[in-house]
Amino acid sequence: MNWGTKIFIGLGVCMLCIVCTGIYMVVKNTDSLEEVDYYEKSLHYDEVYLGKQNLLRDDAGPAVRVIGDTLCIDFKEAHNQGYLKFKRPADDTMDTTLPFATTASGYRVAIASFQKGNWQMEISWESEGKTYISEHRLYF
Numbered sequence: 001m002n003w004g005t006k007i008f009i010g011l012g013v014c015m016l017c018i019v020c021t022g023i024y025m026v027v028k029n030t031d032s033l034e035e036v037d038y039y040e041k042s043l044h045y046d047e048v049y050l051g052k053q054n055l056l057r058d059d060a061g062p063a064v065r066v067i068g069d070t071l072c073i074d075f076k077e078a079h080n081q082g083y084l085k086f087k088r089p090a091d092d093t094m095d096t097t098l099p100f101a102t103t104a105s106g107y108r109v110a111i112a113s114f115q116k117g118n119w120q121m122e123i124s125w126e127s128e129g130k131t132y133i134s135e136h137r138l139y140f
Contacts (some may be wrong), residue, residue, distance in 0.1 A: 051124065051133030052082065060132050062123060066140045069112040078105045082125025082132075089118060100125075111140055 028062040055061055073084075081101040088094040094115060100107055119138045124131070 041071065047131070048133055051131045054130050055132045055134055058130070058132075061134055062129070064121070064123075064136045066111070066138065066139070069110060071109040071111045071138070071140075073107045073109070075102070075107070075125075075127070076134060077103045077127050079103060080105075080107070080125045080127045082123065085122040085124070086114070087120040087122070088115070089120060114140070 013076070058076075061074050062076070063072075065072050079102065082101060084098045086094075086096045097112075098109065100109075105132070117139070119140070121136045121138055123134045125134070126132070
């Protein structure tokens with residue numbers, strides 16, 4: 001086998017690897033976007049920013065703790081209404097949104113049905129006409 005044949009075979013193998021890699025990238029859908037509907041969420045970011053600013057300005061951050069199989073959330077004020085959004089970074093099919101309304105300053109959630117591991121929780125609520133948004137990392 002002469003050097004021309006070796007170059008031709010080497011180029012052929014290289015081109016085959018490039019084609020196989022291209023096919024793999026097209027077939028395997030691995031978009032690394034954290035949010036599927038990030039365009040829609042960006043349109044409402046002013047509301048999110050206002051909620052986070054209200055939280056800082058009013059020092060209204062809730063105390064969040066896990067006691068056994070119960071998630072305890074203690075708000076600064078009573079009469080809160082909103083939702084809890086649980087996000088599982090490892091598996092987005094496990095994401096859950098729970099509505100809540102309280103007349104007292106405390107709220108309890110049973111977390112026995114949740115899979116153990118790392119969770120991100122976003123609390124979005126309204127109290128006395130103001131909206132608040134608080135984010136917490138949980139491991140239970």
